[in-house]
Every structure is written in C-alpha cells, then in structure tokens.
Amino acid sequence: MGKIEMYKYARKPLEMNTKPGDKILIVADTQTDPLVWEVLMANAYQMNLDPILALMTPREYEQADPPPALAAAMEKVDLTVLCPSKAMLHSPGCSRMMSSGHKFLAMEGVTPDMLTKGGCEEDYPRMQQLAAKLREIFTQGKRVRVTSKLGTDLTASLEGRPGYVAAGKADKQANISLLAAAFPDGEAAFAPIEGSGEGVVVFDTTMHFLGRLKSPLKIKVARGKAIGFEGEQAEELQEILRKYGDENSLVFPAEIAVGLNSKIIPTGSIRTDKKIYGSVHIAFGMNSDIAGQTDSKLHLDGVIRYPDVMIDEKVIVSTGRIQDI
16 A cells, blocks of 8 residues: 555656656666655656656765766756755756756655655645745845754844745746755745854754754854854764865855645654754755855755744744744
C-alpha cells in the first residue's frame, strides 16, 4: 500500500510543473532509495512526459556542483528533478542555470516515507494563497526581528528586498533568479540586507549536514556575519564551514524563511523540517539567487521550531503559529 500512495503523491509536483511532451531529467545517486526515482519515472511516463534518469555517486558535501556531464544534460531539458541524497539546488552551477531560465524541482534527501505521508498530503492551493500574502508583507517590510524562548533575538533589514515563495510551483518571481519548487514544499522567505544582521540565533531542530540537532546550537551575529558558535555540535559546524566553505559562507543571515506546510512533523531531515508550519529557517552563505548579493560555495539552513517573527510592528508568527494576515 505504501508504494501505491507513493505513486499518488509523486505525481503532484510533476502536475504542478510540467505539461505533456516536456523533457525531464531525474537526478538520483547511489544512496537514493530506488523507489523514489522509480515512482517519479513511472508517473512521468504515464503523464506523457519524456523522462531521463541520471544516477551518480553521492557528492562530497551539501550544495556541491553537479558533475560536468550532468550539468550539460540539465541545460537540455524542460525540468530537472533533483533527488540525490545531498542538496544541490543552491550550488553555484545550478544557480547559474536557473539564472538562464532552467527550471528545477528540489527533492534532495526525499525518502519513500516523505512520499507516503506528511508534507506530501498538504493542500497546495491553500498553501500557495498563504505564501502569496507573506511574500507581499516581506516585500513591503523594512525590518525583521526573530526571537524564541531558547534565546534567539535577531534583527536585520529587508528594505528593498523582494519576498519569494516556494510552494510547489517553479514559477518565475520578480527579481528572483531562483527558478525552482521543492517537494514536499512550503515556505515564504527573503534575503536580508548584507551586513544588517545583529544578535543571536539558537537553532533547536535540524540543520544541513548535522541532521536532527543533539542540543540547541547558538550562533552570535554581528554586522551580518556569524562570529561565535556555542553548543554540543558547534565545533562540527565550524569544521564544515572551514572544510567546504569560503569567506562568504559566514554571511548570516543570508535567508530568513517561514515554513508553511501544516502536515509536516519533525523528522531530522532538513528537506522537510525547514518547511514545518510556523517554523523559521535561517541560512548561511549563498543568497544571490534570491535577490541577495552573496555568492558562496555553501547555503546551509538551520531550523527554529517555535519562533516569534515581527516585520516592522506586525507580528507574523507567534510561538510557531502564523497569525491572521
């Protein structure tokens, strides 16, 4: 029965992002559960799409570029579906392709369970309406403050930056080069003004590379950069930034996003956890694809489960509950 449900839900993102005759490239690696790419291929075939499967070895780290041969293939299709074990969407190579108009569907790290229950069951039209409202609030806003009971207290400017949404459809959005959807999906976000971030962020749920956090991870922020790390996994995070990053990987906050998917429960996978309804994820590094000015080898998200979010004087999220907007 689980496989039957996977067929049903794997069809949803293809229906939202393709039309009959489209060429699609499904990218997996040897750590992807074969059921994931099998149901995507089967649905694509039944929908009269022209699917191609590319199977590669896992990349060394999150947001690493695709191999050159694979990158060349991505440029020749109407949609690339990413379902490898490590995230690739914000890699420099994929970002350049999106800037040129190539569409992506991000499903990195997706498991059979994620295509059977949880975030895949969301009412996507309803979510898209909420996302559009938040995008407008972010686009008109000037100042953001994010707080939490565990000690988060971060302020930053968003004046002049457009909001953007990821709610299942890879549509072109004004001033945003990111041309992608995700599945499961659900977030509204913006890139804060570089150098404006000040305060403290305490991640308490999940993070790229680290998975489910063992204990809260505290980041001190000054002039838009991470300057201090505290917590059980602080050294591990710093080593990741040193090993795989560059000088811009410490730009923080590079992105602030509110999760919109009411069906997701925490799993320890950043793919779904950053979409949890009423949560906030905040990123290090790359944001030039979402109207920021930072290019970096890394884009790393961390999740705060029950935040408070204010845009100017308006409360948007209160203890993990999105307010009536």
